[in-house]
Amino acid sequence: xxxxxxxLSLILAGFFLVSTSTYAASLxxxxxxxxxxxxxxxxxxxxxxxxxxxxxxxxxxxxxxxxRSNPFQVTMTTVVIFFVIGALLLVLPFAYKLTGxxxxxxxxxxxxxxxxxxxxxAASGTIYQ
Numbered sequence: 001x002x003x004x005x006x007x008l009s010l011i012l013a014g015f016f017l018v019s020t021s022t023y024a025a026s027l028x029x030x031x032x033x034x035x036x037x038x039x040x041x042x043x044x045x046x047x048x049x050x051x052x053x054x055x056x057x058x059x060x061x062x063x064x065x066x067x068r069s070n071p072f073q074v075t076m077t078t079v080v081i082f083f084v085i086g087a088l089l090l091v092l093p094f095a096y097k098l099t100g101x102x103x104x105x106x107x108x109x110x111x112x113x114x115x116x117x118x119x120x121x122a123a124s125g126t127i128y129q
Contacts, residue, residue: 046093053089056082 060082066074 049089049092053086053092056086056089058086060086 060079063074063082064079067076067079
């Protein structure tokens with residue numbers, strides 16, 4: 001079963017690479033074509049981190065009220081762990097501002113919500129010079 005899934009994933013990855021390379025004239029063109037999916041994955045991960053982080057913060061307050069009613073049922077460690085994980089997940093999408101590298105959260109969206117056009121190509125037609 002696992003071997004079949006592995007083969008299927010290799011076939012799908014091969015089709016993706018072939019379809020990407022047919023539209024690009026060079027390796028730089030393939031890299032340019034790959035920037036849009038990476039941006040979409042980055043946006044998805046940022047949104048997922050915010051949703052899960054908010055859920056963990058909500059759970060930490062819920063567990064805190066359970067701890068107040070019965071300290072033996074829920075320990076304070078559980079409350080603190082949920083709170084720390086939630087806070088870290090809420091800060092994670094905005095960590096690029098501290099480091100200065102990476103794809104910013106929401107970078108591919110225009111004000112209308114549509115995908116932004118690709119960045120202008122360099123003089124040679126690729127991102128590499």
